[in-house]
Each structure stands twice: as C-alpha cells, then as structure tokens.
Amino acid sequence: MRSTKPRSTIKLLLAAIICLMAITLPCQSWASTEGRIRDCARAVREMSRERDSDTMRDLLRSSHGVAIFPSVVKAGLGIGGKYGEGILLRHDPHTDRWYGPSFVNVAGLSWGLQIGVQSTALVLVINNRPGIEAFEGDKITLGADVAVAAGPVGRRAEAGTDSSLKASIYSYSMSKGLFAGLSLEGAVISTEHDTNRAYWGRKMSVQEILSHRASGSKMAPLLKVLREVSRPR
Template sequence: MARPIKTAIWILFITLCGLFLDHGAAEASMEGRIRECARVIRDMAGENDASTMRDLIRSSHGIAIFPSVVKAGLGIGGKYGQGVLLKHDPYTNRWYGPSFVNIAGLSWGIQIGVQSTALVLVINNQKGIEAFEGDKITLGGDLSVSAGPVGRNAQAGTDSSLKASIYSYSMSKGLFAGLSLEGAVISTEGDTNRAYWGREMSVQQILSKRASGPKMVPLLRALKDAVKTGK
C-alpha cells in the first residue's frame, strides 16, 4: 500500500477514534442513555410511516436502541454508538433488562463527512434474542438483518412472512427509514452493566430480570405508548 494512502488511513482512524471517544464520554451517564433511548422511541413512533415499526415492536422478542450512532468517513468509514438492549415477552408485553451495548463497524466506498443517526433494532424472533445473550454479535453474520418495512402498506410486518431476525430503523435529521447494517458488531458493555446492576452478571441473567425502577420509567412508558393501537 502506498505511503500516502497509509497516512490517510491512519489520519482517518485517529480522527474517528477521537470522535468516538468524545461521543462515549457524552453518553457516559447510564440514566441519561436510557432517557435518550426513550426520546428516540417517542420520536420514531410519532412518524407518519412508523405504523409497521410499532406493530413489529408489539410482537417483538426484544429491542436494541442506539440514540446516536456517529458515522464518519473519507473513502474508509466507521460508525460507533452506545445503546440499550431489552428483552420482550410478546405474550405478556413485559420487558426485561436493560443490558448496555455498543455498535461499531467499518465501511468502504464513496463517503465523506460526519453524521449522527438514531437507530432502533427490532428483534423479531427467539433465535434473535438468544444470539444477544453472548458478549458479541455480528449483524448479517450471526443473524440476518434487514431494513425494516415502513408505512401502513407494509402491514405484513406483523406476520410470519418476515423472516429476518432483526429489522432496523433509523432517523437522521428528521428522516425516518429502514437501514442496512451488514457486518456491524454489537458488543456487551460489561463494565457498564456491572455499574448499573451493582454486581457481575451475564447477559442471560440480566435479560431474565424484569425491567423496573425509576431509571427505566421513561423508556418503559415510551415503549408502552408506542405500541398502543391506533397511535
């Protein structure tokens, strides 16, 4: 590889690391992260074409919410964001967790600039939520992931014709749409989970605990409101 190309890659890598570290510091508050997740759900569920997303959440086995995924690139691109994972029982509508996670990935091609995107991953089946019980998962590798259907004409989102384990929704600058995330890696934040729960726990143990407490009230309320019929 030519020296100028190597230099450009290293400059971009260092820039991305700086952006991601600053972004992580801004979201260091666990309670703040949960509040931001609630805001994202409210904002997305309020979009005119979010009907199918709300149906998918209602019948989901879990959800991962990332309030701000920072994407930056100059030929080579990267993305990073911190979020929250919850397990859902579609029969009782009970939520379990939270487990704190982050998402990261690289991309190639024509791209330039920096962008922040809110991201929601709706986990569509039992296989999907079980895959999240480990420490790391590769989207599109370990699990199939597709851009989520939008609009009222996509009501198939609630039936068995949708086979992907995960459906992704994103919103940037007020635009709401599905998003493809092939190759992105979601990792469990063990230290953050330990700080939140007060002891060492596996993701499986965390997702067996009913989501409750004052810190979770905003997010639980936002999820409840999002799946109300006719909202």
C-alpha cells in the same frame, strides 16, 4: 521491498475518523446509565411520531426484544466508521413484559467514497427467539451471526413485508426527523460488562440480566414509551 505507504495511509485515515468521532459524539456517550435510558426513551418517542412508524409499532408489539441506540455517529474520510451506545431489552410478547436492560454499543467500518459526520437514531426490533438468544454472548456481528433487514415502513396494509418475517432483526433508523437507511452488515454489537456491573451492582451475564423484569424509576420513562408505542391504535 513492499511499500508501507498504503498501510500508513490507512492508519492515518482511521486515526482521523476516530478523532473526528470522539469530538462529535454527543454527551450521552459518557452519560450515566439513567441518562442513556432517557435518551433511548426520547429516540423511540420521536420515531413513533413519524407518519411511517405504524409497522414499527406493530413489530414492537409482537417482538422478542429491542436494541435502542439514541445516536449512532457516522464519520467518513474515504474510510468510514460508525459508533453508538444503547441498551438491549428482552420482550415477552404474550405478557407484554420487558426484561433488562443490558448496556451495549455498536461499531463498524465501511469503505468507499464518503466524507462528513452524521448522527442517526437506531432501533433494532428483534423478531424471534433465536434473534434475542444471539445477543446473550459478549458480541454479535449483524448479517453474520444473525440476519438483519431494513424494517418496512408505512401503514400496516401497505407494509409490503414478507408474511413470514424471516429476518431475526428489523432495523429502523431516523436522521433529521426522517426515516433513513443505515447500513448494518458487518457492524458489531458488544456487551458493556462494566456498565452492566455499575447498573446492576454486581457482575451478571447477559442471560441473567434478561431474566430480570425491567422496573424502577430509571426504567420508568422508557417502559412508558414502549407501552404507548406498541399499544394498538
């Protein structure tokens, strides 16, 4: 008879991670849509102030969209998990207009030697049309449904990125004031349909949402930051 101990151990570890993340998730996870948008604006502003942010600024200017997660919490106890809530915007690089927002969350599991809790700000710069189109469904798996790579940092002349920018998404993450890597292969980004309904006042598909130009007092702080950050220097 097969032992159920390994399976029970995994369940206990997963339960511990979920409890740990529930305790340590910042208040923005349950904040209003307006609060989440403000948190996104603050995260982009803080990342743009880092010395290594020049290439991120350039990519935002020519991007087809961006997904911003102010706080992705990683918790580990042998088995690791990560979770964060954010927003998705579409960008027209020709007119510099932004569309949305659609509210999303990111979640994933990892294996290996890991322990502790860490919060990381995450910005996903969507590099091409297929990249933004991949977000139009209920969920997207990074690395499977769409290619994702760590975004280059540093000055434009020293970026070292491939000239054709093959990845659909370039990720930028920052922890404790420093750019840091965050493994995203296999992470799932899901659309929060209930939150979208609460924000827009009616049920809408992601495609419909991303056809509406971003505007209004709630979006003003984030739109201001995005325009400042992507402005040529």
